[in-house]
Every structure is written in C-alpha cells, then in structure tokens.
Amino acid sequence: MTLNNPQTFSIDWEGTELSIETGRIAKQADGAVVVRLGETMVLVTAVAAHEPSSQPFLPLTVNYQQPNYAAGKFPGGFFKREGRPSEKEVLTSRLIDRPLRPLFPEGYRFETQVIATVISADLQNDSDIPAMIGASAALTISDIPWNGPVVGARVGRIDGKYVLNPTVQALHESDIDAIIVVSEESVVMVEGGASFVSEQDIVGALEFAKEKCQPVIELQKQMAAAVGRTKRELPAPEPVDEGLRKEVEAAFTDRMREAASVRTKHERYAAYGEVKKAALEAFGTGPDGEDRSGAVKEILEDLKKRIVRGMIREGVRVDGRDHKTVRPIEIETGWLPRAHGSALFTRGETQAIVTATLGTQEDEQKLDTLERQYYKRFYLHYNFPPYSVGEVRRMGSPGRREIGHGNLAERAFLPLLPDAETFPYTIRVVSEITESNGSSSMATVCGASLS
Structure with a gap:
C-alpha cells in the first residue's frame, strides 16, 4: 500500500527550475502543494469550511510563516522557539491575501484559510514568490470555488534590463523592486518601490511580468486538469424580492x-x-x-x-469636491517642544501627528531574518488608534494594517536617505493617526517629510 502518491509539475522559468508537487504532504487539506524555486521550498495549504459564515464579508485568512529551521538556524531569545509573526511574515501574508481575495465568487461566505510555510530557504530566492504561486496552485486544484489561477513574480531592473525574480543579492543593484501578480488576462496586483524611475519604466515592468508569468499560469492549468478536484457547488443566493x-x-x-x-x-x-x-x-x-x-x-x-x-x-464626490480639487490642507511644524522634529498634518478629515527622532548607530534596529542579519538606520512606525475613526475597541500590539501602512510609508523614504558614511545617524519616524477619512498612509508620508 502506498501512502503517498506525489505528482510533480515543473518548468524552466527564466533559467531557474520551478516545480509544484502535490499528493505527498498535507493530503487532508482541500488543496496542498510544495513549490520549489531553486532550493527554496514552500508548503502551501488551502482549507475552507463546509458551512457558510454568518459574517457579511469574505472570511479569508492568509498566514505566511518562516520557521528558522528552513535556513538551518536557531530562533533567538531564551525560549528558542518562533513567537509572534515577524514584520516580513506579516507583510508577505498581506501580499498573498490581496490578489486572492477579489477572485472568490461574489457572495462567498465560507471560512477559508491559506497557510504558507517556508520549509527550505536557499538564501538566494526569496520565499514570498513561491508562496504566492503556491497559494494560487493550492486553491486551483482544490474543490474551493475560486476564479484563478494567478502568478506572482518579482521584477527588478539591472543595468537597464528587466530581470525576473532577481536574487536577494542582485536586488541591491536593481533600481526597481516590484512584486507583480497577473492572471491570464490582466495585472491583478502591484506592490513595490523604485529609485527615481519613469512611469514608462514601470509600465514596461508590468508588461514584462505579464509575459513571463504566462508559462506558470499554463502549469497550474495543467495541474488542475490532471489532479484538480471538482469545485463545490455554492448555494444559490436568495433572490431579491x-x-x-x-x-x-x-x-x-x-x-x-x-x-x-x-x-x-x-x-x-x-x-x-x-x-x-x-x-x-x-x-x-x-x-x-x-x-x-x-x-x-x-x-x-x-x-x-x-x-x-x-x-x-457626474463629477461630484460625496464631500462636494470635483475630481481635481484636493481636500483642504493645514500644516503645523515644530509643533511638539521636545521632539527632534514634528509636524501636525491635516488634510480634510484625515490628521496625523508625525515625529522624527535622531539617534546614533547604537539606536539602529537589528533584524535577524532567514536570509541575513542586518541593521536598519531608518524606520517608520504607524499607529492607528480606534478614536481616529470614532470607534471603541481593544488596544494591543500593532496589527497587520499598521505594520503594512508603516512599511509602505517607510519605503517611500529609503531612496532619499544619504549613505551611512555621509550621515552616520539613525532616524525613527512615528505617525500617530488622530483622524482618518481617507489615505492616512499618505498623510504619514507628508507628515514624515515635514518632520
């Protein structure tokens, strides 16, 4: 009797073998795959409840996790065990979630969980790309209703040439670092940063990614034809009277x-x-x-x-403005007497108190990731208290949204920082959102620039 019946589907993806295996691991999940890119391997599972939730929204949860054993490392600290999710894990979970969520059928209300676990990290190929591909593949071959597949790829540009999935080391030489998710027909999601490149260059990166990802779309379609399960029948929505x-x-x-x-x-x-x-x-x-x-x-x-x-x-927004008018802006700088730098930025009904603190090299943040240990000399923290939207809720550690918005604003400043030799200091920026009615992350960028 054979307990496992693995089937592997692979292609040469721009010079690196990409393989997707199913049937060996996590067979009780609705869909499970192991994606391998180089020597980086990610186990991705998808499971959905069989009874609908009473919540009036899509109850999807995505968890990406990087255990230290994947890179042959020990966790730090006294307990020597992974604890709360790292910033990288939170950001990658959000990254996977965004292109998956809109592709579920309208009215889908079944609790669904996608878990991506890095089981091997070669320190060359970032695990976020195989995790995104694996999430799509697991859903595609499962019986969970979903309108995929999609493919995520990282696009860089080195010496004027676009590069698909540049290695961790090669990214240091790239002036573009964009993660682009595409379907067979269109671009589904874009997230990334660049160092003073034109709009035309970004459009070129989108077109490059869409073309280079099509073979992986076809690979997932082959998987679905070979091992895919019949999709569940969704209950027909009650007709509106x-x-x-x-x-x-x-x-x-x-x-x-x-x-x-x-x-x-x-x-x-x-x-x-x-x-x-x-x-x-x-x-x-x-x-x-x-x-x-x-x-x-x-x-x-x-x-x-x-x-x-x-x-x-008809050309009118809900607050009475036309399409071109910016909300009223009010700026106060040097607002806090003891902060090194501060700004109160108000745009319409969105407001942020943003502070900048200058420190020495001893104040750098040490980060120990799977790929490497390094120090950050600029970091931006974003806080979104409940009173900013007139709500009452439990206060706790920063949530996924706060970490994601803080990272978004932080990346806007990285190309502007002088090098460490010219400016050997550490900067911490904190944004306290005190009112919110649209784009508090961009209010953070404006306030940080002022402070």
Whole structure:
C-alpha cells in the first residue's frame, strides 16, 4: 500500500527550475502543494469550511510563516522557539491575501484559510514568490470555488534590463523592486518601490511580468486538469424580492441621495443610519410577519452604492469636491517642544501627528531574518488608534494594517536617505493617526517629510 502518491509539475522559468508537487504532504487539506524555486521550498495549504459564515464579508485568512529551521538556524531569545509573526511574515501574508481575495465568487461566505510555510530557504530566492504561486496552485486544484489561477513574480531592473525574480543579492543593484501578480488576462496586483524611475519604466515592468508569468499560469492549468478536484457547488443566493426593492427605492431614493450629499463623515454616516432605521420600520416586517430586515439592508446598500457612483460620474464626490480639487490642507511644524522634529498634518478629515527622532548607530534596529542579519538606520512606525475613526475597541500590539501602512510609508523614504558614511545617524519616524477619512498612509508620508 502506498501512502503517498506525489505528482510533480515543473518548468524552466527564466533559467531557474520551478516545480509544484502535490499528493505527498498535507493530503487532508482541500488543496496542498510544495513549490520549489531553486532550493527554496514552500508548503502551501488551502482549507475552507463546509458551512457558510454568518459574517457579511469574505472570511479569508492568509498566514505566511518562516520557521528558522528552513535556513538551518536557531530562533533567538531564551525560549528558542518562533513567537509572534515577524514584520516580513506579516507583510508577505498581506501580499498573498490581496490578489486572492477579489477572485472568490461574489457572495462567498465560507471560512477559508491559506497557510504558507517556508520549509527550505536557499538564501538566494526569496520565499514570498513561491508562496504566492503556491497559494494560487493550492486553491486551483482544490474543490474551493475560486476564479484563478494567478502568478506572482518579482521584477527588478539591472543595468537597464528587466530581470525576473532577481536574487536577494542582485536586488541591491536593481533600481526597481516590484512584486507583480497577473492572471491570464490582466495585472491583478502591484506592490513595490523604485529609485527615481519613469512611469514608462514601470509600465514596461508590468508588461514584462505579464509575459513571463504566462508559462506558470499554463502549469497550474495543467495541474488542475490532471489532479484538480471538482469545485463545490455554492448555494444559490436568495433572490431579491423585486417588489420590495421597488417599494424601498421609491420611498427612500431621495432621502438616500440627500444623505450621500452630507459633506462631513460622521454626519453623513448618521444620515445613512436614519435612512436605514426608517426603511426598517417601514418595510422590515412583511405582511405575514416575516422578517425582511436583511433584504431591506441589502437593497439600501446597493442603492447607496449606485447613488454614490452616479454622483462621481457626474463629477461630484460625496464631500462636494470635483475630481481635481484636493481636500483642504493645514500644516503645523515644530509643533511638539521636545521632539527632534514634528509636524501636525491635516488634510480634510484625515490628521496625523508625525515625529522624527535622531539617534546614533547604537539606536539602529537589528533584524535577524532567514536570509541575513542586518541593521536598519531608518524606520517608520504607524499607529492607528480606534478614536481616529470614532470607534471603541481593544488596544494591543500593532496589527497587520499598521505594520503594512508603516512599511509602505517607510519605503517611500529609503531612496532619499544619504549613505551611512555621509550621515552616520539613525532616524525613527512615528505617525500617530488622530483622524482618518481617507489615505492616512499618505498623510504619514507628508507628515514624515515635514518632520
């Protein structure tokens, strides 16, 4: 009796062998693959619940983890065991999540978890790319409804030439570091940074990635044809009562349009709430006493979206601005008496207190990753307290969003820093978001530049 029945699918991907194996490991998962690029290997699994969640959103969780054994290393600290996710693990989890999420069917409400575990790291090929490919492949061959496949690739440019998946060392010579995810038809996601390159250069990188990723799309389609499971049948969505829709829209379209035209965020949300309350009182209970509140809320949400989109097409945003007008901006610098540098940046209803602190080399942050140990002499921390959006929730350690937004803003400054010999100091920037109604990460960039 054979317990394992591995099947491997491989191609030469721009000079490096890429293989995807299934059938050997994690066979109780709905989909499981081991992706190998060079000597970097990532185990990726996908599992979905069989009963729908009651939550009104897609309940997808992506976890990427880098155990130290993958590179033949011991964890640091007294416990000698991996603890909370590192910044790299959090950022890569977000990176995998973003292109997967929009490709689930509309109305999909089943708890779904994708786990990517690095099991071998060759210190040349970053594990984030095989992890992204593995997430797509695991979902593609599983019975989970999903409209893939997709492929993620890193694009660099060295000496004016685009390079697919440059090694960790080669990236130091590249003026582009972009992760691009594509489907068969289009670009799905882009994240990255560059050192003063033109828009045309970035467009060229997108076209380069789309072309070079197509063989991996075909590889996943071959896998699905050979070992893929039949996709689950999703329960048919309950049809909306068109009679009820017409009644609700006839009664509340004008009031919803008035609410959408309120210019301040909290007053606008309060106006939406009043419309919802009145609609539920009028139509939430059917003539036979049946509960129709869910259907009424769905009709109102769809109505609100159509009204707001219509306003935007007519050239008016919800706060009354046209497409070209920037929200009012107010800047105060040197606002804090004891900080080395500070700025209070307010743009419309978004506000950030941003501080800069100057230190010595002793204040550099030591990072111990799978690939290497190194020191950071510039780091930016982003904090998003609940009061910034008028909410009450538990305060804790920085969440995925805060780490992701902080990294996004931090990368904007790296090409601008003088070299260590010219400027042998450490800089820490902290952004406290005190109000939020759109693009607090860019408010952080503006405030950091000022501070």
